[in-house]
Amino acid sequence: MPELPEVQTTVKGLNETVVGLKIETVWTDYKSEAYEDKDEIKNPSYFGFFKRMVIGRTIKKADRIGKNVLLRLNDNSTILIHMKMTGHLLYGVYKQKTKTGVWVSDNKGPLRDDSFNRYIHLVFSLSNGKQLVLSDMRTFAKVTFIPKEGTATSKHLSEIAIDPLSPLFILDLFSHILDAKPETKVKQILLDQSLVSGIGNIYADESLFRSGIHPCALAKNISTQARSTLLNNIKRVLAGGVDLGNDPSSDYRDIHGNRALFKEERLVYRKKGEICMKPRCTGIITSIVVGGRTSSFCPVHQKMVS
DNA sequence: GACAATGTTACAGT
DNA sequence: CACTGTAACATTGT
Numbered sequence: 001m002p003e004l005p006e007v008q009t010t011v012k013g014l015n016e017t018v019v020g021l022k023i024e025t026v027w028t029d030y031k032s033e034a035y036e037d038k039d040e041i042k043n044p045s046y047f048g049f050f051k052r053m054v055i056g057r058t059i060k061k062a063d064r065i066g067k068n069v070l071l072r073l074n075d076n077s078t079i080l081i082h083m084k085m086t087g088h089l090l091y092g093v094y095k096q097k098t099k100t101g102v103w104v105s106d107n108k109g110p111l112r113d114d115s116f117n118r119y120i121h122l123v124f125s126l127s128n129g130k131q132l133v134l135s136d137m138r139t140f141a142k143v144t145f146i147p148k149e150g151t152a153t154s155k156h157l158s159e160i161a162i163d164p165l166s167p168l169f170i171l172d173l174f175s176h177i178l179d180a181k182p183e184t185k186v187k188q189i190l191l192d193q194s195l196v197s198g199i200g201n202i203y204a205d206e207s208l209f210r211s212g213i214h215p216c217a218l219a220k221n222i223s224t225q226a227r228s229t230l231l232n233n234i235k236r237v238l239a240g241g242v243d244l245g246n247d248p249s250s251d252y253r254d255i256h257g258n259r260a261l262f263k264e265e266r267l268v269y270r271k272k273g274e275i276c277m278k279p280r281c282t283g284i285i286t287s288i289v290v291g292g293r294t295s296s297f298c299p300v301h302q303k304m305v306s
Numbered sequence: 307g308a309c310a311a312t313g314t315t316a317c318a319g320t
Numbered sequence: 321c322a323c324t325g326t327a328a329c330a331t332t333g334t
Contacts, residue, residue, distance in 0.1 A: 002312065002313090003312060003313090006312080032329085034328090034329085067313075082313080082314085083312095083313090084312090084313045084314070084329090085311075085312060085313050085314090085329095086311090086312080086313095086330085086331085086332085115331095115332075116332080119330090119331085136330095137330070137331055137332070138311095138329065138330045138331060138332090139329065139330065139331095140313065140314075140328095140329055140330085142314085183323095184323090191313095193313090193314085200312055200313070201311090201312060201313085202312055203312090251311080251312070251332080251333095252312075269312090270310095270311090291324085291325095292324085292325065292326075293313095294310075294311085
């Protein structure tokens with residue numbers, strides 16, 4: 001599920017838990033013939049290489065580029081994890097039920113009881129006897145290794161554009177990005193990781209809703225004033241991030257397996273048919289498909305401009 | 307049972 | 321070459 005705030009929350013959790021620990025062993029049951037030629041651990045021969053590269057190394061810190069989690073190792077090499085739709089990293093004591101079977105948490109509570117935490121396809125056993133595991137219900141996740149000094153040139157990262165929370169992401173730059181794709185719908189630009197990184201379907205809809213911009217508005221038709229409003233709302237919505245809590249509508253779990261509550265309330269995402277939550281607006285939230293993704297918006301205060 | 311789901315990519319078609 | 325739409329990955333919740 002994760003978009004930028006969820007990935008950032010996971011990175012924060014990693015820095016609070018696994019820094020300084022050595023990787024003792026790695027286990028996976030990811031395996032797919034479709035990945036035979038790829039630099040991903042789903043390719044069994046690549047997984048052999050991956051294990052040789054990371055076993056015995058210590059986790060120095062975690063950080064993030066776009067929606068990618070990066071585990072920096074003590075020799076300046078990197079483990080890259082993209083959680084895609086349903087992946088999330090969990091930290092705790094895990095045991096394998098049988099020699100080839102599933103891994104389960106020793107602890108009662110969310111780690112073991114929550115169904116979204118049960119799809120464990122990758123396990124790092126650490127030097128303190130605990131495990132860092134990747135639960136990935138739909139098995140979309142990507143895990144790979146970047147040699148030291150390779151981050152700048154890695155093909156897994158070369159397409160990732162500027163981070164919208166960066167202080168360098170200002171109106172001039174955002175405007176430049178929009179002007180480079182004048183005929184493209186604004187929502188597709190927001191979702192394109194090679195133009196702006198970290199925004200996904202939820203935060204795109206929420207940012208456009210708060211800015212009063214129709215998801216299908218063409219970049220060239222958005223005024224400077226509207227661009228400025230949108231930029232500010234993107235930053236605000238992303239920085240709102242997540243907090244520990246209990247949001248039954250989210251599949252995201254933090255590193256301890258707990259659900260996350262959006263601090264910045266969802267006003268429009270998946271609210272089709274409900275009355276618009278903008279004060280005094282009387283619109284009914286509508287959903288359409290834009291760039292292959294369901295888009296919820298208010299047809300009254302998010303007007304098309306031309 | 308039908309449907310949609312937070313991401314990304316490959317591929318076919320225009 | 322640029323863009324668009326669809327399927328694919330697998331399993332859940334509604």
